[in-house]
């Protein structure tokens with residue numbers, strides 16, 4: 679292997695990093711959840727890759743365009759940057775659920791692509807999100823799954839198919855747990 683593969687933290691977008699306003703398509707409506715930029719910054723400082731993986735079926739449903747989505751993602755990155763935080767990658771599935779694509783979470787298309795492009799060791803990685811599909815993605819990808827109780831998290835907690843490795847009140851607590859877990863995994 680040319681380069682040693684590294685663990686990454688995959689983050690859901692809506693309801694995990696920013697407020698989930700439902701099919702978010704207006705950059706002016708992007709609002710970071712409290713503490714989320716700080717949490718991303720902590721991962722940045724520890725040189726742990728941060729990759730956003732997001733289902734954006736609003737494109738496939740015709741609710742908004744790819745260009746609207748780009749504007750929202752750009753705004754999200756701007757808001758994070760203002761607080762000194764950055765994401766290493768951002769991958770999304772634009773398809774309609776009926777398309778049966780391989781990239782809509784909990785399918786692993788997005789994490790596999792990111793793993794190839796960034797040299798990520800999925801077995802030592804984490805997925806953080808507010809939905810059952812995020813935890814299922816973690817399990818399907820062979821990573822650990824952390825459910826956050828922001829966004830739809832409280833509602834989704836009772837619907838989990840396979841248990842989460844940790845349930846955190848928000849992204850900040852999730853990242854704290856991940857950093858501890860990574861320490862424990864280090865030989």
Ligand SMILES: [Mg+2]
Nearest residue numbers: 690692693808
């Ligand atoms: Mg979400």
Ligand SMILES: [Zn+2]
Nearest residue numbers: 771779781782
């Ligand atoms: Zn897709």
